[in-house]
Amino acid sequence: MQDSGLWQAVLGEIELSISRGNFVTWFKNTQLVRQNDDVVTVGVPNIFVKNQLEKKFNDLVLEVLAKNGLKPGRVEYKIHTGMASSRKSDSEDAGPTSTIELVKTTARTQATIANITHSYRQGLNDRYNFENFVVGAGNELAYAACQAIATNPGTKYNPLFLYGGVGIGKTHLIQAVGNEILAKKPDARIIYASTEQFVQEFVDALRFKKNTSSFAGFYRGADVLIVDDVQFLAGKERVQEEFFHTFNALYQANHQIIMSSDKPPKDIPTLEERLRSRFAWGMTIDMQTPDFETRCAILHTKASDQNFALPQDVVEFLATRVQNNIRELEGALTQLIAFCEMRSVEPDIRIATTMFEGVKGRPKHVTARSIIERTAKHFHVSIDDILGPKRDKDIVVPRQIAMYMLRSELHLSFPKIAHELGRKDHTTAIHSIEKIQRELSYESSIRQSINELKEKLYA
Ligand code: ADP
Numbered sequence: 001m002q003d004s005g006l007w008q009a010v011l012g013e014i015e016l017s018i019s020r021g022n023f024v025t026w027f028k029n030t031q032l033v034r035q036n037d038d039v040v041t042v043g044v045p046n047i048f049v050k051n052q053l054e055k056k057f058n059d060l061v062l063e064v065l066a067k068n069g070l071k072p073g074r075v076e077y078k079i080h081t082g083m084a085s086s087r088k089s090d091s092e093d094a095g096p097t098s099t100i101e102l103v104k105t106t107a108r109t110q111a112t113i114a115n116i117t118h119s120y121r122q123g124l125n126d127r128y129n130f131e132n133f134v135v136g137a138g139n140e141l142a143y144a145a146c147q148a149i150a151t152n153p154g155t156k157y158n159p160l161f162l163y164g165g166v167g168i169g170k171t172h173l174i175q176a177v178g179n180e181i182l183a184k185k186p187d188a189r190i191i192y193a194s195t196e197q198f199v200q201e202f203v204d205a206l207r208f209k210k211n212t213s214s215f216a217g218f219y220r221g222a223d224v225l226i227v228d229d230v231q232f233l234a235g236k237e238r239v240q241e242e243f244f245h246t247f248n249a250l251y252q253a254n255h256q257i258i259m260s261s262d263k264p265p266k267d268i269p270t271l272e273e274r275l276r277s278r279f280a281w282g283m284t285i286d287m288q289t290p291d292f293e294t295r296c297a298i299l300h301t302k303a304s305d306q307n308f309a310l311p312q313d314v315v316e317f318l319a320t321r322v323q324n325n326i327r328e329l330e331g332a333l334t335q336l337i338a339f340c341e342m343r344s345v346e347p348d349i350r351i352a353t354t355m356f357e358g359v360k361g362r363p364k365h366v367t368a369r370s371i372i373e374r375t376a377k378h379f380h381v382s383i384d385d386i387l388g389p390k391r392d393k394d395i396v397v398p399r400q401i402a403m404y405m406l407r408s409e410l411h412l413s414f415p416k417i418a419h420e421l422g423r424k425d426h427t428t429a430i431h432s433i434e435k436i437q438r439e440l441s442y443e444s445s446i447r448q449s450i451n452e453l454k455e456k457l458y459a
Pocket residue numbers: 132133134135139164165166167168169170171172173290298326327330
């Protein structure tokens with residue numbers, strides 16, 4: 001049997017015998033590097049996968065290899081840099097060309113001609129998909145838009161502009177769109193690039209004094225262009241110019257453009273006005289840190305993906321300690337798992353507390369009540385006014401700001417926010433919070449009020 005065919009067969013069998021999450025996390029990006037009677041060498045993308053395969057899955061790999069007629073003395077896991085990140089779907093037979101690879105290869109050939117060193121290592125990573133994304137308050141709108149785009153690219157929400165803080169799932173979602181489209185339409189030309197990559201390639205194209213047409217052609221040839229972290233376009237005039245033309249070409253052809261950023265277009269400094277306005281032509285979505293319940297669900301999912309059972313109190317403890325960044329939340333979970341596995345102990349609240357004692361959680365005194373009180377005081381209105389029905393402007397605005405603060409500081413869900421404000425209908429909460437979010441970017445008085453409020457709240 002051909003090597004890659006053999007490994008496909010091994011993977012197929014492994015996929016059936018472990019959880020989907022485990023398979024995707026640990027096996028999906030592996031490949032057979034070498035084989036002889038003594039040693040089978042498996043290429044893995046990073047040290048984490050290497051450790052895990054050696055520790056947890058080595059017996060399984062040996063067993064499945066044996067079933068496929070290979071009985072090596074041992075299996076060796078080697079970190080293989082530059083490994084393609086996407087594996088073909090199981091229905092296809094072995095061969096060198098998945099679509100994304102094809103796009104990459106074509107571009108690489110062009111790049112060689114133009115003497116540019118393209119690096120496509122950061123292409124789509126199939127670890128990011130919709131199934132392993134936990135939906136909840138904070139990311140549900142972004143999730144819905146991304147799903148709609150994956151179903152019908154280039155139609156409704158074009159361009160899509162997702163923005164929000166670090167580690168809250170932007171990259172995960174926009175890559176999931178690419179992976180989903182590719183799964184349904186394997187010949188779609190999907191390009192995922194970080195803005196740094198886009199910038200670097202452009203700069204290289206210029207530096208080698210070749211014309212930039214192959215670079216431009218590659219990006220303008222995309223059916224779907226996904227550009228991550230476009231805030232890094234700030235201050236780069238010539239790259240912005242190039243991006244402008246790429247954008248126009250794709251947009252006019254009704255090809256989907258997806259961008260992410262840590263801030264909305266209007267807050268990206270020194271972004272050309274024509275790009276700024278174009279970025280907002282389609283749909284702009286503010287992603288928020290997932291709320292407490294969602295963070296708990298994420299922890300449960302990620303733990304069970306690794307066959308690790310986390311007691312509820314430990315989950316809640318971690319979700320309270322790590323609030324703003326899901327990457328850090330995952331990091332905490334990984335540390336906890338490693339700690340417990342090394343010592344062969346079950347995770348409990350005592351271990352979690354000892355490990356993450358130093359991690360600062362939200363101060364206990366910041367509660368829904370204290371936020372409402374502080375806001376009322378700040379604006380010289382009474383709590384009753386805030387909770388009451390009055391529609392005077394000098395009461396409505398503090399009420400809206402209180403709602404916004406409940407969202408931004410406590411990450412409460414919209415229905416909970418409505419409840420705290422004594423209201424039945426949570427659509428008012430949604431509108432109020434959106435309004436304040438919008439105003440924050442152009443009304444310095446609102447920004448200042450909120451900063452002062454936060455200072456007092458956390459003093
Ligand atoms: P960002 O691009 O916003 O900085 P990422 O997309 O890189 O954040 O997310 C950071 C990590 O958290 C990733 O490993 C991602 O898979 C994970 N993550 C974020 N949000 C979720 C979610 N809702 N469900 C599951 N995993 C998530």
